[in-house]
Amino acid sequence: MSLQEPTPAKPPRVLVVDDEPQIVRALKVVLREAGFEAVPAETASEALDLAAVRPPEAAIVDLVLPDLDGVEVTRRLREWSQMPILVLSAVGEEEQKVRALEAGADDYITKPFGTRELVARLQAALRRAGRAEGEPSIERDGLEIDLAARIVRRDGQPVHLTPIEFDLLRALARNRGRLMTHRKLLAEVWGPEYVDDIQPLRTHIARLRGKIEPQDAETPRYIVTDPGVGYRFTD
Amino acid sequence: MSLQEPTPAKPPRVLVVDDEPQIVRALKVVLREAGFEAVPAETASEALDLAAVRPPEAAIVDLVLPDLDGVEVTRRLREWSQMPILVLSAVGEEEQKVRALEAGADDYITKPFGTRELVARLQAALRRAGRAEGEPSIERDGLEIDLAARIVRRDGQPVHLTPIEFDLLRALARNRGRLMTHRKLLAEVWGPEYVDDIQPLRTHIARLRGKIEPQDAETPRYIVTDPGVGYRFTD
DNA sequence: GGGAGAGGTCACGAGATCGTCACGCGGGGG
DNA sequence: CCCCCGCGTGACGATCTCGTGACCTCTCCC
Numbered sequence: 001m002s003l004q005e006p007t008p009a010k011p012p013r014v015l016v017v018d019d020e021p022q023i024v025r026a027l028k029v030v031l032r033e034a035g036f037e038a039v040p041a042e043t044a045s046e047a048l049d050l051a052a053v054r055p056p057e058a059a060i061v062d063l064v065l066p067d068l069d070g071v072e073v074t075r076r077l078r079e080w081s082q083m084p085i086l087v088l089s090a091v092g093e094e095e096q097k098v099r100a101l102e103a104g105a106d107d108y109i110t111k112p113f114g115t116r117e118l119v120a121r122l123q124a125a126l127r128r129a130g131r132a133e134g135e136p137s138i139e140r141d142g143l144e145i146d147l148a149a150r151i152v153r154r155d156g157q158p159v160h161l162t163p164i165e166f167d168l169l170r171a172l173a174r175n176r177g178r179l180m181t182h183r184k185l186l187a188e189v190w191g192p193e194y195v196d197d198i199q200p201l202r203t204h205i206a207r208l209r210g211k212i213e214p215q216d217a218e219t220p221r222y223i224v225t226d227p228g229v230g231y232r233f234t235d
Numbered sequence: 236m237s238l239q240e241p242t243p244a245k246p247p248r249v250l251v252v253d254d255e256p257q258i259v260r261a262l263k264v265v266l267r268e269a270g271f272e273a274v275p276a277e278t279a280s281e282a283l284d285l286a287a288v289r290p291p292e293a294a295i296v297d298l299v300l301p302d303l304d305g306v307e308v309t310r311r312l313r314e315w316s317q318m319p320i321l322v323l324s325a326v327g328e329e330e331q332k333v334r335a336l337e338a339g340a341d342d343y344i345t346k347p348f349g350t351r352e353l354v355a356r357l358q359a360a361l362r363r364a365g366r367a368e369g370e371p372s373i374e375r376d377g378l379e380i381d382l383a384a385r386i387v388r389r390d391g392q393p394v395h396l397t398p399i400e401f402d403l404l405r406a407l408a409r410n411r412g413r414l415m416t417h418r419k420l421l422a423e424v425w426g427p428e429y430v431d432d433i434q435p436l437r438t439h440i441a442r443l444r445g446k447i448e449p450q451d452a453e454t455p456r457y458i459v460t461d462p463g464v465g466y467r468f469t470d
Numbered sequence: 471g472g473g474a475g476a477g478g479t480c481a482c483g484a485g486a487t488c489g490t491c492a493c494g495c496g497g498g499g500g
Numbered sequence: 501c502c503c504c505c506g507c508g509t510g511a512c513g514a515t516c517t518c519g520t521g522a523c524c525t526c527t528c529c530c
Contacts, residue, residue, distance in 0.1 A: 094349035101355040106363065107342065108356075114329035120336040121343075128341065128363055162476055179385035198517090200478060206519055207477095227486055227517065228398045229385065397487060433506095435489055441508055462497095462506070 011037045012126070013054075017047040017073060018062040018088070027060065030115045034123075044068035048076055052148045055081060055136055058126055060118075061105075063089035063096065071096075071103045078104035079170070080136055080147030084125035088113075138173045140234075143212060143222055145173050154212055164189060165208045168201075172223060177235030179226055205231060246272045247292040247361070252282040252308060253323070254301055261350075262295065269354045279303035283311055290316060293361055295353075296340075298324035298331065306331075306338045313339035319360035323348070373408050375469075378447060378457055380408050389447055399424060400443045407458060412470030414461055440466060 014036045016027050028038040039056055041047035044067045051059065059077060063070040070087045077085060084107075087100040092110040100108050106125045109118060138145040142155040150166060152159045161169065167189045172180055183195040190197065205223065213220050223231055249271045251262050263273040274291055276282035279302045286294065294312060298305040305322045312320060319342075322335040327345040335343050341360045344353060372381040377390040382405060387394045396404065402424045407415055418430040425432065440458065448455050458466055 094352050097349075097352045098355040101352075101359045104359075104362075106359065114332075117329050117332045117336075120333040124336040124339075124341065127339075164477070177384050177386070197478090199480090202518065203478075203520085206521095209519090225518070226385070232384075399488075432489090434491090437507065438489075438509080441510095445509090460507075 011035055012057040013037045013039050014122070015039045015041060015047060015051055015056040015059040015061075017041045017044065017059065017065065017070070019043065019064070019066050020062070023062070023088075026115075027118075030119065034119045036122075042066070044073045044076075047073060051077060051081070051083075055148075056083065058084040058086070058122060058129070060086045060088060060122070063087055063091070063100070071100050071105075074100060074103040074105045080150075082129065084122070084129045086118075086122060086125065138176070140173075140176075141221060145169065147174075152212065159211050161208070161211060164204050165211070168204055168208055169212070172231060172233040176233040179230050179232045181230040183230075185230065246270055248272045248274050248289075249357070250274045250276060250282060250286055250291040250294040250296075252276045252279065252294065252300065252305070253297040254278065254299070255297070258297070258323075262353075265350045265354065269358075271357075277301070279305075279308045279311075282308060286312060286316070286318075291318065293319040293321070293357060293364075295321045295323060295357070298322055298326070298335070306335050306340075309335060309338040309340045317364065319357070319364050321353075321357060321360065373411070375408075375411075376456060380404065382409075387447065394446050396443070396446060399439050400446065403439055403443055404447070407466060407468040411468040414465055414467045416465035418465075420465065 011032075012035075014031055016024055016031070016038045018024050018027070018040075019042050024038075024040045024042075028040065031038045039050060041050050044065045047059070047061070050056075061070040061073050065073070068076075070089070074085050074087060077083065085105045086107045086109060087105045088109055088111060089096060089100075090111045097108045106128075107121050109121060136146070136148045138147070144153040144156075146152070147170060152161055152166070152169065168185065171185055171188045182198050182201060186195045186197060186201055190200075209220055209223055212222060222234055224234055225231055246267075247270070249266055251259055251266070251273045253259050253262070253275075254277050259273075259275045259277075263275065266273045271292075274285060276285050279300045282294070282296070285291075296305040296308050300308070303311075305324070309320050309322060312318065320340045321342045321344060322340045323344050323346060324331060324335075325346045332343045341363075342356050344356060371383050372379060374380075379388040379391075381387070385401060387396055387401065387404065403420065406420055406423045417433050417436060421430045421432060421436055425435075444455055444458055447457060457469060459469055460466055
């Protein structure tokens with residue numbers, strides 16, 4: 001199963017984030033044998049930079065890192081990428097596992113782990129991801145959204161969005177074509193405890209439209225309203 | 236007014252396959268608290284039958300079963316479904332994990348496990364599946380209903396439906412061929428306390444028909460009336 | 471201390487949505 | 501043959517929802 005593709009031409013790249021050199025080295029060997037190329041990083045910020053410059057197919061992140069922890073790295077990556085993320089940890093505490101999984105991790109593996117299990121879990125995650133498709137940037141008509149760089153352009157011109165506006169646009173664009181309920185948007189952007197505060201949502205949608213929608217048009221081109229239900233990004 | 240979130244009336248169904256009654260009972264409670272409905276099965280064949288008749292959103296399968304083992308169940312399910320499958324086991328042997336994951340399982344959890352971890356892993360798997368989406372859409376003649384995106388098309392042309400109209404159509408289409416009594420429809424769309432308000436139901440069925448039925452035909456093609464009883468979506 | 475940017479609240483006009491009522495039709499039973 | 505009940509449908513007013521401008525608070529930075 002591991003080498004059913006006989007093409008060593010361009011092996012899938014896996015970001016390995018761990019500050020213990022011996023772990024990195026071990027993973028490098030294991031991954032190469034399984035047909036992957038390990039991209040090592042020792043710190044969270046280094047990992048995030050590497051991922052932004054050239055997105056890998058997947059990431060293996062240790063929970064303990066010098067700067068940010070693995071959960072935070074997971075969260076930052078998830079802001080723009082849907083790549084499989086496996087979190088490694090020596091501690092098997094349930095609270096940590098739940099936090100990591102809720103942050104968007106695909107799996108949580110406690111050390112010591114068998115290398116075959118690790119590879120199997122990685123491949124399972126990649127198999128699933130292969131069905132979906134992750135996109136670091138989204139383009140539609142004249143609107144360009146760079147999720148990783150957090151930049152939005154209209155007709156090439158950068159548009160400044162506030163944090164909430166960008167999060168709103170991201171949530172909508174990630175699910176383009178699909179309807180996003182008021183509650184879903186509120187939960188994703190403001191947090192689950194704000195699912196009933198619809199008025200601020202309206203206000204920010206209005207401001208967002210003012211910045212990205214063409215001023216002349218009568219009907220919105222990108223964000224359309226589903227009365228009584230929510231909003232959707234046109235597809 | 237009615238239900239903005241389409242979910243509180245119909246919790247996601249999770250197939251639970253385990254021959255130990257106390258495990259099944261425990262999972263039932265845990266899953267209900269997390270907002271799922273557990274569909275219990277004690278044997279592999281029972282589980283496969285249940286899944287075939289009415290596919291659940293996900294499955295939790297014990298590795299040890301009276302007839303077939305969990306890996307085989309996983310394999311059989313994978314032949315036609317991409318639902319998230321979590322394999323449970325008391326043995327943490329690596330070989331088993333690899334076999335299960337390679338058979339297509341999404342996760343492998345060893346007992347004893349924390350219930351919060353289990354729920355978190357289940358939700359993580361469902362979240363991923365939601366993005367990949369094996370398209371919960373229904374197609375009949377020229378009518379296409381995309382339940383996830385909440386979009387209805389006739390001959391490719393999008394048709395705008397109000398919330399109530401869509402909920403009605405969804406309730407009918409989900410049970411296509413089956414008769415939906417007035418009371419059932421009212422309970423599902425308006426809520427249990429409206430089961431006797433038939434007149435609004437008539438009005439909205441009329442409006443819905445006006446939008447999706449071909450204008451020329453005399454007899455409805457999609458929604459037929461069962462006089463004195465209710466409506467059904469033709470199959 | 472001042473000012474800019476961000477975000478929340480309020481108020482109000484416009485439009486969409488919903489329930490109700492009235493009316494017409496058709497079939498089955500008395 | 502006529503009546504009555506269930507159904508479909510058009511019209512209409514009440515209500516809810518949405519978009520938007522104005523204003524306020526808070527924070528951050530100079």
